[in-house]
Amino acid sequence: SLQDSFQTRIFKIIVIGDSNVGKTCLSYRFCGGKFLKNPEATIGVDFRERTVQLDGENIKLQIWDTAGQERFRKSMVEHYYRNVHAVIFVYDVTNLASFESLPEWIEECSHHAVPPVVPRILVGNKCDLGRGEVPTSLAQRLADSYNFPLFETSAKDPAEKEHVDAIFLTLAYKLK
Numbered sequence: 001s002l003q004d005s006f007q008t009r010i011f012k013i014i015v016i017g018d019s020n021v022g023k024t025c026l027s028y029r030f031c032g033g034k035f036l037k038n039p040e041a042t043i044g045v046d047f048r049e050r051t052v053q054l055d056g057e058n059i060k061l062q063i064w065d066t067a068g069q070e071r072f073r074k075s076m077v078e079h080y081y082r083n084v085h086a087v088i089f090v091y092d093v094t095n096l097a098s099f100e101s102l103p104e105w106i107e108e109c110s111h112h113a114v115p116p117v118v119p120r121i122l123v124g125n126k127c128d129l130g131r132g133e134v135p136t137s138l139a140q141r142l143a144d145s146y147n148f149p150l151f152e153t154s155a156k157d158p159a160e161k162e163h164v165d166a167i168f169l170t171l172a173y174k175l176k
């Protein structure tokens, strides 16, 4: 109906991964359109939003950030994972340890996400620095083992701006 066409649907997307992999910068790149120079200054921000039009429909993507506390207290975990529509797992392509942490994050998410099965994707960030520590083949193998799509990108490189958008929009299309 006409009424429906003016409604905005809201989807909650959470961004998970080790500290310093660029979760805040990725979310800011998508919602704010820029590379965030001092992500530390955003501690305390619960989420950022961006409304996109897909096939004439307004979709508001609410991107939840961990506010610098990657290891939550128990009460926070529940809050963060509640009513989640999609999950982005992030690692830093120049930091093998951040990649090796992924199974733990994926496990935690599987335990807490409500509802439990939501679209999930893997994002290797900081590709502007080269792919030194985490080769694509290694990341692809992990992604395949979970059946998650894999994206490699950079929140910093302006040439990757459209790619970052495309990653979030891919999720939005899956959700709508």
Ligand code: GDP
Pocket (backbone or CB within 6 Å): 018, 019, 020, 021, 022, 023, 024, 025, 026, 036, 037, 039, 040, 125, 126, 127, 128, 129, 153, 154, 155, 156, 157
């Ligand atoms: P978070 O702890 O996962 O939220 O990571 P931040 O978004 O706070 O970023 C951590 C650090 O990595 C900051 O110094 C950012 O400037 C830097 N950073 C984030 N994304 C990129 C990227 O794509 N390339 C490079 N070279 N640095 C990045």
Ligand code: MG
Pocket (backbone or CB within 6 Å): 023, 024, 025, 039, 065, 066, 067, 068
């Ligand atoms: Mg952060």
